[in-house]
Amino acid sequence: MIMKTIGNIEVPAIGLGTWEMGGRMEPDFSQDKHWIDIIRKGIELGLTHIDTAEMYGNGHTEELVGEAIKDVPRKDLFITTKVWSTHLKHDDLLRACENSLKRLKIDYVDLYLIHFPNPSVPLQESLAAMNLLVEQKLVKLIGMSNFNRSDLEKALRYTTQPIAANQIEYSLLARNKGTYVDGAENEIIPFCRENNITIIAWRPLGKEKFPILASHPVIQQICNRYKASPAQIALAWLIHQKGIVTIPKTGNLQHLTENADAIKIHLDELDFKWLCQAFSS
Numbered sequence: 001m002i003m004k005t006i007g008n009i010e011v012p013a014i015g016l017g018t019w020e021m022g023g024r025m026e027p028d029f030s031q032d033k034h035w036i037d038i039i040r041k042g043i044e045l046g047l048t049h050i051d052t053a054e055m056y057g058n059g060h061t062e063e064l065v066g067e068a069i070k071d072v073p074r075k076d077l078f079i080t081t082k083v084w085s086t087h088l089k090h091d092d093l094l095r096a097c098e099n100s101l102k103r104l105k106i107d108y109v110d111l112y113l114i115h116f117p118n119p120s121v122p123l124q125e126s127l128a129a130m131n132l133l134v135e136q137k138l139v140k141l142i143g144m145s146n147f148n149r150s151d152l153e154k155a156l157r158y159t160t161q162p163i164a165a166n167q168i169e170y171s172l173l174a175r176n177k178g179t180y181v182d183g184a185e186n187e188i189i190p191f192c193r194e195n196n197i198t199i200i201a202w203r204p205l206g207k208e209k210f211p212i213l214a215s216h217p218v219i220q221q222i223c224n225r226y227k228a229s230p231a232q233i234a235l236a237w238l239i240h241q242k243g244i245v246t247i248p249k250t251g252n253l254q255h256l257t258e259n260a261d262a263i264k265i266h267l268d269e270l271d272f273k274w275l276c277q278a279f280s281s
């Protein structure tokens with residue numbers, strides 16, 4: 001089982017994403033039981049790093065996570081949530097965290113991320129609030145999401161607490177061209193490695209582009225060799241790399257088991273390179 005660290009905390013290299021569990025920008029209560037069961041089963045399978053955000057389902061996704069984890073010993077979980085870009089002023093950010101904790105029914109989050117940079121609020125102001133949350137022990141670690149290299153440089157200048165993570169889109173299908181930031185592999189990941197910032201790869205399976213990945217002949221040959229599925233090989237390619245963890249999302253129990261089992265796959269260096277060549281960067 002491949003473990004990594006975020007800040008000073010050990011986490012499994014594969015966690016669980018929750019975007020669209022319980023709604024997109026608005027809550028959808030119609031499948032609550034299903035999502036709670038998925039999160040609980042995920043935890044049983046070792047997907048104990050759970051990634052959510054106040055924006056998901058306008059808070060409802062955090063409520064679902066809170067319900068799913070309520071009987072799990074807190075120390076066995078690593079909970080990440082994110083403050084939305086309209087809440088980055090100092091007091092708004094403190095209030096956003098307090099509200100997330102209430103919805104999650106916990107008294108601290110392991111990792112609190114700024115979901116997106118917002119140039120209309122000075123980063124220094126947001127970071128002062130993030131730092132205060134750590135001092136108040138409401139947050140163990142702080143980090144960023146969708147930050148490029150120059151955003152990260154600014155963050156490092158203004159923070160007193162370490163920046164433990166940067167969550168960016170990164171997969172075989174999005175190595176340097178992302179939806180929100182470019183240069184993941186060429187620029188952001190090397191910078192993060194130099195500065196001890198763990199990369200949390202979002203959209204590791206490419207979501208709706210997954211069939212492109214799954215039907216690629218090189219993936220299929222590597223799947224045969226490892227007796228693994230295409231999703232497992234895509235996840236194994238990510239976690240093979242130093243300083244990278246990932247958080248695939250699924251609503252399907254078989255996929256959940258597959259994703260959790262991918263943590264046991266150690267890709268051979270030659271197969272890793274073959275995949276890099278097959279999917280242009």
Ligand SMILES: NC(=O)c1ccc[n+]([C@@H]2O[C@H](COP(=O)([O-])OP(=O)(O)OC[C@H]3O[C@@H](n4cnc5c(N)ncnc54)[C@H](OP(=O)(O)O)[C@@H]3O)[C@@H](O)[C@H]2O)c1
Binds near residue numbers: 051167231248
């Ligand atoms: N920081 C940010 O701005 C940001 C942005 C986007 C996402 N995220 C985070 O990253 C997480 C993951 O990204 P994502 O949800 O966008 O995309 P993803 O995890 O790459 O893809 C999810 C899709 O892949 C399918 N899938 C999952 N496991 C599979 C498997 N083993 N085989 C085949 N298909 C599989 C799922 O369908 P089934 O339900 O049918 O399995 C789902 O439709 C999110 O949930 C969220 O927590 C963060």
